[in-house]
Amino acid sequence: MSEKQPTSELLQRYLDGTCSDAERKLIDDWYQRLDNEDYATLSDQEILRDLDHVQKKIGLAKPGVPRWLYYVAAATVLIAMGVFLRLAWEPSTSPDHVTGVPLAAKDILPGSDQATLTLSDGRIITLDETNEHPIKGESGAYTIQHVADGIRYDKSGSPVPADPLTPQYHTLETPIGKQVRLTLPDGSNVWLNARSSLTYAANNFEEARTVRLEGEAYFDIFHDTSNPFRVVTEEQIITVLGTKFNVNSYPDELGTTTTLVSGKVEVKPQNGAGLVQLSSGQQAFVDADGMTTHVQSAHIDAAIAWTIGLFKFEGNTIDEVMRQLGRWYDVAIVFEGPKPSTKLWGEVHRNAPAEIPLKLLDFFNFKHEVSLVNGKPRIVIFNQLKKEVKQ
Template sequence: MNQDKLKYLLQQYFDGTINSYDCEELLNYLKDNPGEVSGVVDEKLLKLDEGPELTPLQARNVLDSIKADPRFIESKTAKPKAKILSLFITITKVAAVVTFFSAVGVYFINKNKIPQNQNGVAAIKSTKILPGGNKAVLTLANGKVIVLDNKANGTLAKAGKVEVNKIADGKLAYNTQAAGVKPKVIDNALVYNMLSTPRGGQYQVVLPDGTQVWLNSASSLSYPVEFSGNERRVKLTGEAYFEVAKNKDKPFYVTSNNTQIRVLGTHFNISAYSDDQEVTTTLLEGLVQVSKNNNQFVLKPGWQAMVSNDADANQIRVAQANINEVMAWKNGYFIFNDDNIATIMKKVSRWYDVDVELKGNFANQNFGGTFYRSKGIDELLKNLEKIGKIHFKVSGRRVTVME
């Protein structure tokens, strides 16, 4: 486990937002590698005048809470008490520093500089709505459904000489075992699989040609278990980021809501949710051709094309892209840039798996800022309340937005 992931999981544990699988991985790693924890954060950041220092009693309380965690698996040979205490003092310091710098990195700016509503306190119940995680369902050509969340790493299925393997938490890969093997055919049609993420889910898949795809929440990708012929075709609903394996003799096509994207080898993002007004294709590297019916446009890096979801609308709008904003979801953030509350809550709904109801007129309020997707929903809502004439009521998994 690298240091970035270790800090990320530590932060989630102490925030109470870690899922059971990540928690088990974290605690087992710390148990087996106590010597590596001290290197996670520069010792200079742990000084009394630069960060909180825990007393032995406070550290012992943290240790007791972790040891009481049912997800924690005790080792067969108990570690000396002093070493365990020292380890979790260090862990707690790391978490405090990570949380501090995370807080510094979170900011919200109201475009219209609406004064803070002193009485606007969100009615958020004590039950936490946790952020999304690595969740997906794989549907095979024979109709078999495999829930990937709880599956161990290893081979999940075979189609001819192609193996479907879960190679890591949140990552699927298709591996061809023998070169030159013809793809399996059923009634002259290629065998297709579909990877789907629910609301509150995300997943990555490596396709048979080596193309890597990251799926955002509430999305699905349909693809053949092996590409044959002179082209590679997949179908997307929702949002995904692609890093297409180069093959000049076999162009790659993505079809989404009557829009087609043709590439040879490139990096790009497509947002094609059915409840959005447009399909937006953003190019990071290479060239892509975006087309709908008889209209087409070749994008260059740093630009994006927007095509209406209306089947009868053929116009392609082109504009320069804010790459950081487009790629925020893949990099673990929300970035809002003068967005209205309806747009913001649509993203919130997909990631936190909540239903949203808008009560009021919010047309004159726009919000901007950066927020970690690994945080609970309550922190995001409280920050939004602080900068606008808006507040929220949370009941179960329903969020009501009010003036």
């Protein structure tokens, strides 16, 4: 570890909003000094005084390290801190802020039903509300029907049998701001949320009954006692017989959350020991390392609200809320200053323009700004709260 790494870690915790009150006050004090004085004009004595303050508060200096070397390293970090803090707290210094064009939130429209299907022969098919037509499978053993209520596989009347020894993997993907419903070859139904993908062997699915998920999906599984259904994510493996459950496994979340609506499922972390069995109304969280599993009571309505066209927040942080909005409205989310830990409650229709869910920010006294930067909508949230109320 370098001499300046601990200070860098403190700065990162400050920007993430995870540092302690004492650490936050320390950096606020530094920022105020850097904001009021030109650091380049300070005398040697003033610089040494500041660095002594850093050393005493954080304990950077170690036995055997020459004091002059410590000052050089710490001075570099302190000056870099000033640059980072100015960028974080002064919107006018951000290049994006200068080039951003003001945009009305009412002009940011919600997502819709759309997806792409990649077949094992390399064909990529765009599926949306305007192209309802059958797609012939690679082996001729099935057709894929894109109908009003989603996508489904149909094997009736197919004269050519599938080769079970050669899996034909299909990948269904939804971009940001889109979602789709899929009926798998075994009759199980899957609702795939925005920016998600589902991979499965289409030709012998009734035997394999395994899908790989990235993102979020709600499953209504066809019951087959002799052949369990499996959902594989980066962090875990879920085994089910017949049940309804939601899986949130986005890469930008802290881990994978499995919420059981009805029935029973088994959750096994990919890299950890043990197996957890969930009952209806429970929720399992597996951390991003695929090691630890935590079980708790679930807010079922909130977890599956997206499947019925709602955002529903039950004490979510503003960071969690904005990740959901960003994926659905295809907008970049920027926080000016540390991310607040304030909890939000509310329910909003997903088919409304972005100005409707953004009213939640106004209700909880968060100032925000909407603009167009390089052709992409961006929402900036300003942390106006000097002292956050602990929930």
